[in-house]
Structures are given as structure tokens and as C-alpha cells.
Amino acid sequence: MSPRGGxxxxxxxxxxxxxxxxxxxxxxxxxxxxxxxxLFTGGLAAGSALLAAGGQATGDAxxxxxxxxxxxxxxxxxxxxxxxxxxxxxxxxHMLRVAKPTSPMSMGTWILASFxxxxxxxxxxxxxxxxxxxxxxxxxxxxxxxxxxGAAVLAPALATYTAVLFADTAVPSWNAVHPELxxxxxxxxxxxxxxxxxxxxxxxxxxxMAVLGAAxxxxxxxxxxxxxxxxxxxxxxxxxxxxxxxxxxxxxxGAAGAVLGRRSRAVSALSGLALLAGSALTRFGVFEAGVVxxxxxxxxxxxxxxxxxxxxxxxxxx
Amino acid sequence: xxxxxxxxxxxxxxxxxxxxxxxxxGFFTDTSVCIGCKACEVACKEWxxxxxxxxxxxxxxxxNTGGLSANSWxxxxxxxxxxxxxALAEAAGTxxxxxxxxLSDLPGKATPGPRGDFRWLMMSNVCKHCxxxxxxxxxxxxxxxxxxxxxxxxxxxxCNGCGYCVSGCPYGVIDRREGDGRAWKCTxxxxxxxxxxxxxxxxxxxxxxxxxxxxxxxxERAARRVEDLHEQGVAEARLYGHEEDNGVGGDGAxxxxxxxxxxxxxxxxxxxxxxxxxxxxxxxxLAALAMAASAVVAFAGRRG
Ligand code: SF4
Ligand code: SF4
Numbered sequence: 001m002s003p004r005g006g007x008x009x010x011x012x013x014x015x016x017x018x019x020x021x022x023x024x025x026x027x028x029x030x031x032x033x034x035x036x037x038x039l040f041t042g043g044l045a046a047g048s049a050l051l052a053a054g055g056q057a058t059g060d061a062x063x064x065x066x067x068x069x070x071x072x073x074x075x076x077x078x079x080x081x082x083x084x085x086x087x088x089x090x091x092x093x094h095m096l097r098v099a100k101p102t103s104p105m106s107m108g109t110w111i112l113a114s115f116x117x118x119x120x121x122x123x124x125x126x127x128x129x130x131x132x133x134x135x136x137x138x139x140x141x142x143x144x145x146x147x148x149x150g151a152a153v154l155a156p157a158l159a160t161y162t163a164v165l166f167a168d169t170a171v172p173s174w175n176a177v178h179p180e181l182x183x184x185x186x187x188x189x190x191x192x193x194x195x196x197x198x199x200x201x202x203x204x205x206x207x208x209m210a211v212l213g214a215a216x217x218x219x220x221x222x223x224x225x226x227x228x229x230x231x232x233x234x235x236x237x238x239x240x241x242x243x244x245x246x247x248x249x250x251x252x253x254g255a256a257g258a259v260l261g262r263r264s265r266a267v268s269a270l271s272g273l274a275l276l277a278g279s280a281l282t283r284f285g286v287f288e289a290g291v292v293x294x295x296x297x298x299x300x301x302x303x304x305x306x307x308x309x310x311x312x313x314x315x316x317x318x
Numbered sequence: 319x320x321x322x323x324x325x326x327x328x329x330x331x332x333x334x335x336x337x338x339x340x341x342x343x344g345f346f347t348d349t350s351v352c353i354g355c356k357a358c359e360v361a362c363k364e365w366x367x368x369x370x371x372x373x374x375x376x377x378x379x380x381x382n383t384g385g386l387s388a389n390s391w392x393x394x395x396x397x398x399x400x401x402x403x404x405a406l407a408e409a410a411g412t413x414x415x416x417x418x419x420x421l422s423d424l425p426g427k428a429t430p431g432p433r434g435d436f437r438w439l440m441m442s443n444v445c446k447h448c449x450x451x452x453x454x455x456x457x458x459x460x461x462x463x464x465x466x467x468x469x470x471x472x473x474x475x476x477c478n479g480c481g482y483c484v485s486g487c488p489y490g491v492i493d494r495r496e497g498d499g500r501a502w503k504c505t506x507x508x509x510x511x512x513x514x515x516x517x518x519x520x521x522x523x524x525x526x527x528x529x530x531x532x533x534x535x536x537x538e539r540a541a542r543r544v545e546d547l548h549e550q551g552v553a554e555a556r557l558y559g560h561e562e563d564n565g566v567g568g569d570g571a572x573x574x575x576x577x578x579x580x581x582x583x584x585x586x587x588x589x590x591x592x593x594x595x596x597x598x599x600x601x602x603x604l605a606a607l608a609m610a611a612s613a614v615v616a617f618a619g620r621r622g
Contacts, residue, residue: 020395020583021378023385027490030481050609054617087479087499094459094478102324102592105482106458152613156606163605164598168591169485170452175591178598182605190612209616216608294485301580304587 017305019297026170028294031085036287038081039162040192040280042112043185045074046159047193047213049119053152054205056145065126066200067193068148072123075116082112104165111161115154121147159189166290172300173293174286176231180223184282187217191251192279198258198272202265207258210275214255217282218248224286230302234289243285250278323450325593327562330449330570334464342468343511345520345528345571346536347442348543349582350555352527354380354440358392361522365507366391369495385583386443388495391504392519395582397439441582442519442528445470445491445504446559447570448590453483453492453503455592461501468533468570469506477501488566488588506570533570540574552576558584565589 019025029035052067054060083092096113100106125144128137160182167178174181190213197206225235225244234240254274261267293299323333331339362368371389376382379396386393447469454462454470461477464470472483472492479499483492492503507517511530515521520530529536540557547555554576559569565588579586 018578018580020385020397020581021376023583025490025580025583025585026488027484027493029485030494031485046609050613054613058617085481087481087494087501088477091459091478094461094476095480097476098458098460100458100460102455102595103458103482104595104598105456105480109458152610156609159609160602160606164595164602165482167598168456168595169482170488170490170588170591171485175594178594179601182598182602183608186605186609190609194616205616209613212612212616216612297580297583300585304585305580308587 017301025300034081034085036284039283041074041077043189044192046155047189049151049155051193062201108161118147118150171290174290176228177224180220183220188279191275195272195275202268210258234292240289247281250274330468339466341532344533348574349441351525352440357522358519361518362392365518388493388502393443395441401437449567450590452486452590456486
């Protein structure tokens with residue numbers, strides 16, 4: 001009913017607005033940090049699948065093997081996080097009743113399922129020599145190669161649909177950043193994949209991927225954090241602000257270390273770790289910023305009031 | 319899907335594929351006659367077997383419900399406001415009438431003219447049964463569906479509690495129930511209206527603040543009511559959610575308010591997020607291409 005002061009100091013004057021006892025208008029997401037973890041593991045699966053395919057194409061067996069194995073692990077983790085965050089985990093397969101273009105979660109489920117299918121074959125191929133069956137030992141490697149490219153084709157979709165998942169909501173700060181969020185997530189996924197490469201088999205491709213991914217993530221992140229007026233504020237303040245600041249530092253340091261420390265295995269590995277940590281923190285920061293924007297009615301009322309005022313200016317009537 | 323089906327005015331039942339559906343049904347909630355008795359909250363709980371929402375003292379005037387949730391499908395908001403004059407009481411013509419609500423004067427004190435320097439705002443909130451319902455658009459299981467009456471209902475045997483609808487609703491209505499794990503909200507008494515009955519809340523409302531009927535007819539009635547109130551000097555009366563060209567293509571449940579929507583906890587200009595979905599997918603597609611290109615560049619010039 002009366003304007004409420006925010007907790008954080010800011011350069012922008014506190015926006016005037018009215019509300020019902022300061023209660024939220026849109027409902028804060030019921031999702032937990034499992035979803036933030038999923039964003040990270042899904043991105044990691046995508047980044048590693050690209051790394052593996054690159055290794056496959058260039059005959060780098062280490063990159064291929066590590067990439068495929070990490071993809072498989074990240075895929076398992078992703079599936080786990082997605083399912084335990086459901087209110088009724090035993091009904092997760094209800095997602096597969098429909099394919100619904102208006103639901104990014106439905107589209108994402110199908111993307112993840114198809115990616116999972118091929119990535120699992122590619123991953124299994126790495127273990128072919130250990131298998132008792134002669135037939136499997138013969139068939140799996142070529143099948144794995146085809147599947148590895150299939151996973152690489154689907155990987156960018158897996159890494160970016162999650163941005164649409166967040167943006168297609170009434171959560172003010174997620175919705176507002178829809179033009180840049182997919183680039184932020186794509187960059188973050190590349191950086192995490194590069195991180196795996198830098199740890200396991202540092203080389204030119206992993207370094208280039210680190211730099212390209214970090215650049216994409218940081219550039220898009222800058223627009224997210226500064227380009228949307230009041231709705232960018234949650235990305236800069238409080239806990240999400242701190243998480244994203246740490247993410248930026250780690251990502252930048254990781255990319256720099258990848259290039260400057262190219263002669264040192266240890267520096268490369270540390271850079272890889274920094275990129276992985278940066279990617280994870282990016283996801284947690286974005287997740288939490290959205291939650292903050294939904295909890296405070298300011299982020300719903302003020303931008304909508306501004307929109308109404310702009311409309312009135314154009315049409316000359318309320 | 320029709321070309322309009324993400325945004326703009328449409329008939330939701332026809333758009334959802336019903337052939338020759340019955341008229342679209344809805345609520346018109348006229349807050350100017352609400353007395354805050356909460357009969358709607360109670361009737362809804364009883365008919366729909368909705369569990370309690372906790373027994374808390376919120377310190378929000380007479381509102382201890384707080385808001386709509388999985389366990390509150392009608393919510394009566396109470397606002398005590400400083401206000402010069404009481405045009406509404408004057409508009410009633412006959413002076414003070416006892417409506418069962420707390421008076422701001424001493425009992426029996428009958429003074430002519432303005433009754434006090436503050437007013438009550440009371441409003442029974444409910445799911446808007448949007449023409450373009452964010453909750454329904456994003457539901458990945460098909461649990462949320464459009465009924466032949468143009469309303470939006472959750473099928474409880476399908477919902478897996480993914481929680482996407484909760485973030486998809488621009489009004490903060492639908493919610494996941496603690497302990498149950500599924501999403502719940504107003505069904506506009508689908509089980510009653512199919513049998514030609516009035517929804518429980520509207521039936522129980524003693525002042526006809528909640529009116530149920532064919533949406534077209536309710537819209538006309540509401541327009542007349544605002545005009546009347548304006549003529550009687552209640553300049554602050556306004557409709558909320560009635561226009562077909564608003565951000566959700568028109569609300570199946572709309573309101574007559576006496577102050578700005580946000581004062582009642584309603585968003586001033588809600589827009590269904592799926593309006594921008596094609597643009598969002600385009601951006602994601604570009605980002606995906608950029609990602610693939612980066613990987614190619616990273617490995618370029620290296621042959622095994
Ligand atoms: S108000 Fe919310 S819950 Fe109700 S139909 Fe609209 S989007 Fe769905
Ligand atoms: S929680 Fe249930 S109703 Fe809501 S989007 Fe998920 S499956 Fe659909």
C-alpha cells in the first residue's frame with residue numbers, strides 16, 4: 001500500500017509503487033536449486049558433447065573419450081535433478097504424453113530425451129572393449145561415432161532451450177532478458193565443456209573453446225546485468241549479484257589462464273576448474289535473480305506501470 | 319493452432335478445437351458491493367474439499383488468508399485506506415446501511431454527510447481463466463486444459479508437479495500444494511457448471527459481488543455498472559481484465575475495482591509470456607548456431 005524500501009543501496013532512486021502489504025504479485029518459482037544445478041549439468045553435457053565430437057573429427061582420442069564420458073555423467077545428473085524437482089517424481093513420464101510447442105519444458109524434455117539417446121550410445125561405445133560380446137565390440141564403435149555427431153547436433157539445442165524455459169514465464173527478471181539469456185547459457189555451456197578439455201587434455205581446441213565461450217557468456221551477461229533497467233537490478237544486487245560477480249571473475253580468469261598458462265598442465269587444469277565453477281555460479285546467479293524479482297512486487301508493478309504510461313502517451317488515452 | 323492463438327482476442331474454446339462450444343462462462347466480481355464476509359472463501363473450500371492454508375495472523379487488516387494459493391482458490395483482500403468522503407455510501411442514496419461490516423463511527427451515531435475519513439476496500443480474488451493462459455500454455459504434461467466453457471482446469475491425475483505453470487501465471491494464481499506435489503487452482507466449479515449449477519462462491523455471495531454467467535452478458539452488465547457508479551460520483555470505479563485486447567486476451571473472470579489494481583495485489587498490466595515465445599525461440603536458435611560455430615572454429619585447422 002505504501003512504497004517499500006528495498007534492502008540494497010542502489011544508484012537508481014527507489015521506485016515509487018503501491019502494493020498489497022508488500023506481498024508478491026507473481027508467485028515466486030517453486031523450483032529449488034535442483035533446477036539451477038540442472039542448468040549447469042545440462043550445459044556441461046552439451047559442451048562436452050561438442051568437445052567429444054571435435055575430438056572425434058580431429059582424431060583426438062583423449063578428448064573424444066573424456067568428452068563422451070563426461071557427457072554421459074552430466075546427462076545422468078541432469079535427469080536426476082529434473083526428476084527430483086517434480087512434485088510427483090514417479091509421474092515424470094507424463095512429460096512424454098504430449099509434445100507441446102507452446103511449452104519450452106515439453107520441447108526441452110524431447111530435446112533431452114533425443115540427446116540422451118544418442119549420447120548414451122556414444123558414451124557406451126567408449127566402453128566397448130570391456131564388453132564380453134564380440135558383436136557389441138564390433139558394432140558399438142561405429143555406432144558411437146554416428147551417435148557422437150548426433151549428440152553434437154542436438155547439443156546447442158540442449159544448452160539454449162533452458163534460456164527459453166526461464167524467459168517464457170511471468171518471473172519479471174527472467175522474462176525481460178529473453179534476448180540475451182540464450183547466448184549467456186550457450187557461452188556458459190561452451191566454457192564448461194572447454195573446462196573439461198583443459199583438465200583432461202589441454203590443447204588448442206579447448207583453449208579456443210574456452211575463450212569463445214567465456215566471451216559469449218560475459219558479453220551476453222553484461223547485457224543481462226545492465227541492459228534492462230530496473231529488471232537488471234536483481235542480477236547486480238544481493239546474493240545473486242555476488243554469485244554472478246564471482247562467476248564473471250572465475251570465467252574471465254579461466255579464459256585468461258587457458259591462454260596464458262598454455263605451457264603448464266597445472267595452470268590449464270586450474271583454468272578448467274575456474275571455467276566449470278564460473279559456469280555453475282552463472283546458473284545459480286541467474287536462477288536466484290529471477291526468484292528475487294518475483295518475490296518483490298516492485299519488479300512486477302513498476303515496469304508494468306511504465307508500460308502503461310508509455311501506452312497512454314502514444315494513444316493519448318488511459 | 320490458429321495464427322492468433324498465442325495472443326490477441328479469440329474465443330478460447332473454439333481455438334482449443336471445440337466444435338460449436340457452449341457460450342464462454344465467467345465471473346464478474348464487483349468489489350463495490352463486497353462486504354468482506356468471506357462466504358466465497360468458505361463455500362469454495364467446502365465444495366471443492368480444499369485443505370486449510372495454515373492458521374496465521376498476518377496483520378493485514380481482516381485478511382489472514384494472504385492471497386490465492388493451492389489451498390485458497392478465492393481470496394478476500396482487505397485494505398483500510400485514508401479517504402476523504404464516502405461517495406459509495408452517498409451513492410447508495412439511503413444513507414448508512416448496516417452491511418455487517420465494522421463501522422468507522424460509533425454505533426447508532428447517524429450523522430448526515432461523509433461518514434469518516436477512511437474507507438474499506440474489499441475484493442474477492444480468483445483465477446482469471448485467461449483467454450491466453452500462461453499456465454496452460456507452458457504445462458508440459460497436458461494436465462492443464464481448456465474446457466468447453468472456455469475455462470482453465472488442472473487434471474489432477476495427469477499433473478506431475480513440475481511447477482512450470484506456477485511461474486507461467488502472470489497473476490500469481492496457480493500453486494503447487496505442499497505435501498501433495500500437484501498444482502491446484504480454481505476450476506470455476508467445472509463439476510457444477512456442467513450440470514447447470516452456479517459455482518459455489520457466486521452462489522454463496524450474499525451481495526452478488528460475485529456474479530457468474532455468460533462472459534458477453536457479464537461484460538455488458540459491468541459496463542453499465544461502472545457508468546452508473548460514475549454518474550453517482552464514484553469516479554474511481556474502473557473495470558479490470560474485461561478488455562479482449564489486454565495482455566492475456568481478456569480475462570474470463572474480471573473485476574470492478576475502486577483503486578489501482580496493485581493496491582489489491584493485482585498486476586497493473588499483465589502480459590502472457592508466450593506472446594513472445596516465437597521471438598524467444600528465434601533468439602535461442604541464433605545462440606545455438608553461435609555455439610555450434612564456436613565449436614567448429616575451436617577445432618578448425620586441426621586434422622587427425
Ligand atoms: S490467472 Fe493464472 S492460473 Fe488462472 S488461467 Fe490465467 S494464467 Fe492460468
Ligand atoms: S505442475 Fe502440473 S499442471 Fe502445472 S505445468 Fe506442471 S504438469 Fe502442468
